[in-house]
Amino acid sequence: MTKLNNAEAAARMNPCLKEQTQSYECLSKNGYDQEKCEAYFDNYNTCKKFWGQVYRDRRAKGIHPYLPDLEDREKIKSEYMKMTQ
Numbered sequence: 001m002t003k004l005n006n007a008e009a010a011a012r013m014n015p016c017l018k019e020q021t022q023s024y025e026c027l028s029k030n031g032y033d034q035e036k037c038e039a040y041f042d043n044y045n046t047c048k049k050f051w052g053q054v055y056r057d058r059r060a061k062g063i064h065p066y067l068p069d070l071e072d073r074e075k076i077k078s079e080y081m082k083m084t085q
Helices: 007-013 017-029 034-061 070-084
Strands: none
Touching (some): 007 070, 017 034, 034 070
16 A cells, blocks of 8 residues: 655545545544534545545546546536536
């Protein structure tokens, strides 16, 4: 497994890094009471589902990289939102 050396590399590998960090911070602030952090977990899970679907769609279409680059993610998100409306 590749060791990630900085925050940018971590963000490239995990598009939900911000949501994950917020979940951990909430747990830490609230004595690891998961009920108090339910909204953060829901947000993180929604993020993981979304980017997992993007990954699968791009892989099925042969688009590389399967997980879009950091600078393309906002554009990808807005395109997917338009398709679901």
